[in-house]
Amino acid sequence: MQEITVQELKDKIDNGEDFQLIDVREDFEYETSNIGGQLIPLGGILIEADKISKDKPVVVMCRSGKRSAAAIAQLEQRGYTNLSNLQGGILAWAAEIDPDMQVY
Template sequence: MKEISVQELKEKLNAGEDFQLIDVREDFEYETSNIGGLSIPLGGILIETDKVEKNKPVVVMCRSGKRSAAAIMQLEQQGFTNLFNLKGGILAWQAEIDPTINVY
């Protein structure tokens, strides 16, 4: 599974690169803190595959990296090859990029 660090994600955001960010946490988690990704909770990822881009890189994130890894495994079984797991999830983002963001 391909991974990306929070530093690499921040560089992509700052550079305005064309990619999709998907947050697979539950709605209440997303409402507590998010960095602007599309919210598709893990339980619905296979139902909403039509919302996942196929023609550009897709970074999948969650709280710590475990649920996003599970989402990527499910999507890769559907033929996706353009997915990257955000190592450490929102916890790593808070620790390394933005200490003011709420985590739980």
């Protein structure tokens, strides 16, 4: 499974790169803190897989990296080859990029 660090993700955002960010946490988690990804909770990832691009890089994130890894495993079984897991998830983002971000 491909992985990306929070610094690499920040660089992609800052450079205006064309990619999709998918957040697989639950609604209440997303409302507490997010970095603008498209919310598709893990439980519905296969149902809503048509919302996930196959034509450009996709970064999948969650709180710590475990649920996003599970989502990627499910999607790769469906033929996706363009997915990267955000190492450490929103917790790493808060620790390394945005220390003022509220975490839970």
